[in-house]
Amino acid sequence: MRPLTSSIKNRHLDRSAAKWRNHRISLLPLALLATSLASAQTTIEPSAGAVTSPVTNQQTVPDAPRLNLPPITPFTAAPASPAPQLSRDEAVDTSPTRSAPKGLRPDFLGFLGPYRRATVPQLFPGTGERLNSLVKEGKLYLTLHDAIALAIENNLDVEVERYNIVLADTDLVRAKGGGSTRGIDFTIQEPQNGVGGPGSPLLNTAAVSTNPVTPTVTDLTSLNSMVQSQQNLSEAGTGSTYSQGPNIPLYDPSLFAESGYLQRSNTTTLTSTTGTDAGSTTTTQTGSLKYVTANVAYLQGFSTGAQIEATINNDSSVVYGSASQYDPFATVSTSSTVTQPLLRGRGREVNLRYLHIAGNNRKASRLLFEQQVLETIYGTSRLYFDLVSLGENVTVKQESLRASQKLVEDDESQVDQGTLAPIELTRARALLGSSQFDLIQAQGLYRQQEVILRDELIRTGSPVFAAQFTEIVPTDRILVPDQPDPLNVPDLIQQGLARRPDLAQAALQIKNGEISVKASRNQALPQLNLYGNVETRGSSEQAYEQLGSTGTGLPTIPQNFALGGLRTSTIYQGGVQLTLPLRNRVAQSDAARDTIQLRQAQARTEKLANQIREAIENAVIAVDTAYAAYKAATTSRDYQEQLLQSERDKLTVGSSTNLLVVQNETYLAQARSTEIAARSNWKKAQIDLDHAIGNLLDRNNIKLDDAISGTIANTQP
Structure with missing residues (x-):
């Protein structure tokens, strides 16, 4: 109950207190600034808070630490300008077995193995074992490690990136057979933004009024919190692809076979050239001759660019034979040819380029998966601690509401007794509505x-x-240390440049570009082939045939597949085959363009390295600033507690009013909200720094191999 005093005295106290409050609020920033220059330090003694849901009015606020504001550590040392040589060479033995296709690499001894189509398992539906162990009485009790483990095991963005590793494996098999690579996905999905942490009234609004400030967020229907962005980590520009380059040898041997039935009837026409019958003709027709035809060819390419071609057929017997023959291999024609490019298409470096690119893409797919896991851990941690802070903010608002309700009850009682003007009750009810x-x-x-x-x-x-x-x-709480660890910016930048998976995979893209440029430069050379051929019952000179394929792995049927010559013909031949483009503008343009695209990719990679330096430097500044802001917010909350206690003491002796006490309680609630927001900002700044360096997996005790397999160990960091 308010002490019985005259209404004149009450009005005088109200005006005096309001006037003093205006001056105090306007001078509060100066007090905080003065405190920031103080050298005295106190010890943080955080205490664990309750872990039940704040929505059900069962959560308590943990005791806040009390610190003086320290100066922000200036950034004095400049980072090294050149990017360090990347030394990461990720092992690629671990594969997501639950997503890998079956039958992609058939058994060598199984003849039908290469013709069995690989089967891919259905989409993994997730695992509910971990979730079931965490749900109790209809509530999900989560530590940060449990949240991260659930996300890595079940998040669909992570699952999509697991399939990217499998895609890289299929490209490796394709390249081993003489095909070009089809590529991998370089996009990374970032988690949803979330609603963010609680707003900070004292940091976002000028404190110039004796009344509580308006809420910082008024739109409760905004869907911006569900926005999910995407990163494209490809260093190739839009529409930029490297040229095809020389043909690829057919590493998978091909066997061609053809057999059939043929019936031949010979017609002989004789023309007389002498005597009285000169010019007359005589036509003789033999009986039908019957044959079983057979044509077999074998074709295989090698990494030097060489190609062997062997054919067997009975064309000579079928065309020139005088008797029927049902054994197609009784008298056969054979041809064996070896061809080796001397300029274009020569050498293992050119002909194995897609195999090297596929190997680099396999490493890159693992790095891209690591980047996706980093983004998932980063987003999950941010969402988790925002939820923690939002829960603490709910508790602060509940305490403010209880104080407003008490004021209304007291004023209603005094209005009924006639000791308080009704306008004061209206003001208290307005404050209750705002709370x-x-x-x-x-x-x-x-x-x-x-x-x-x-x-x-x-x-x-x-x-x-x-x-x-x-x-x-959420069962974890944000604990701010007494003294933060010193942050050496140059060392952190060096760590980030060596650890960041997005930069490592960009370097692999540069290697692939260099491989493609060498191939396009080789394509600009003339085509000069050395060949040797041996034929029995041969028919003609060696044909000029295309070697390998354009990357499709589809062979070209040999031109002498079903050709044979006279039964007495045995041919030995060798020589060179030359294709000389007289202007060669297409190949020259492709070689120049590919080199230009490589320079673009190198520039983008260097820009990424610069962005990493900038991100780490800004993250360090953000950590220092957030820590200083948290200490300032803690000091402000401490002052508000002292002011509230002073106002309560004055109320007991009749020198204050309930309204002033409740106003001080409201200001204390705002100070506590600001402290919660500052503590949340510090924690997220720490997470941002770990994200910029690329060590979130180590920080949270997550092994990459476990993430790939989809089973996270229950080991707390």
Whole structure:
């Protein structure tokens, strides 16, 4: 109850207190600035808070640490300008077995193995074992490690990137057979933004009024929190592809066979050239001759560019034979040819280029998967700690609402007794409505964040996630250390340049570009082939045939597949075959363009390295700034507690009013919200720094091989 005093005294106290409050609020930033220059340090003693859901009014705020504001550490050392040589060479033995196709590499002894189509398992529906163990009484109790493990095991963006590793494996098999690579996906999905942490009234709004500030967020229907962006880590520009280059040898041997039935009837026409019968003709027709035809050819290419071609047929017997023959291999014609390019298409470096590119892409697919896991850990951690902070903010709003309700109850009692003007009750009820709005808003943001985090961790449409829960209760809390670890920016930049998987895979793209440029330069050379041929019952000179394929792996049927000559003809031949483009403008243009595209990719990679340097430097600044802001917010909250206690003491002796006490309680609630926001910002700045360096896996004790296999060990960091 308010002490019985005259209404004149009450009005005088109200005006005096309001006037003093205006001066105090306007001078508060100066007080904080002065405090930031103080050298005294105190010890942080954080205490663990409750872990139940704030939406159900069961959560308590952990005790906040008390610190003085330190100066922000200036950035003095400049990072080294050149990028260090990347030394990462990721092992590629681990594969996502649950997504890998069966029968892609057939058994050598199984003759029908190469003709059995590979089968790919159905989309993995996720695993609900971990989720089932975490749900208790309809609530999902989550540590950060559990949240990260659930996301890596079940998140669809991570699952898509697992298939990218399998895609790279198929390209490797294709290249071994003499085919070109079809490429991998270089896009990375970032998690949803989420609603973010709680707003900070004192940091976002000028404190110039004695009344509580308006909420920082008023749009409760915004869907911006569900926006998901995409990164394309390809260093190739839009529409930029390297030229095809020389043909690729057919490493997979090909066997051609043809057999059939042939019936031949010979007609002989004789013309007399002498005597009285000169010019007369006599036609003689023999009986039908019957044959079984057979044509067989073998074709194979080698990494030097050489190609062997062997054919066997009975064309000579079928065309020139005088008797029927049902054994197609009784008298056969044979031809064996070896061809070796001397300029265009010569050498293992050119002819194995797609195999080397496929190997680099296989390494790159693992690095891209690591980048996707990093993004998932980064997003999950951010969503998790935002949920923690939003829950703490709900508790602060609940305390503010209880204080407003108490004021209304006290004023109603005094109005009934006639000791308080009704306008004061109206003011108290307006304050109560504002507190109710703040709580509704805070609870709505918390629930939205719950939904976004839930969809990040599990597949809500999959039947394996049968465990039902209505709330997510984060059990980890944000603890700010007494003294942060010193941050050496040049060392962190060197770590980031050596660890970042996106930069490592960009370097592999540069290697692939260099391989393609060498191939396009080789394509600009004349075609000069050396050949040797041996034929029995041969028919003609060696034909000029295309070697290899354009990367399709489809062979060209030999021209002498079904040709034979006279039974007495045995041919030995050898020589060179030359194709000399007289202007060669297409090949020259392709070679120049490919080199230009390589320079573009090198520039983009260097830009990525510069962006990594910038991101690490800014992340360090953000960590220092967030830590200083947190200490300032803690100091401000401490001052507000002292002011509130002073106002309560004055109320007990009749020197204050309930309204001033409640206003101080409101300001304390705002200071606590600001402290929560500052603590959340510091934690997210730390996560941003780890993300910029690329060590989020080590920080959270996640092994990449476990992430690829889709089973995370239950080991807390």
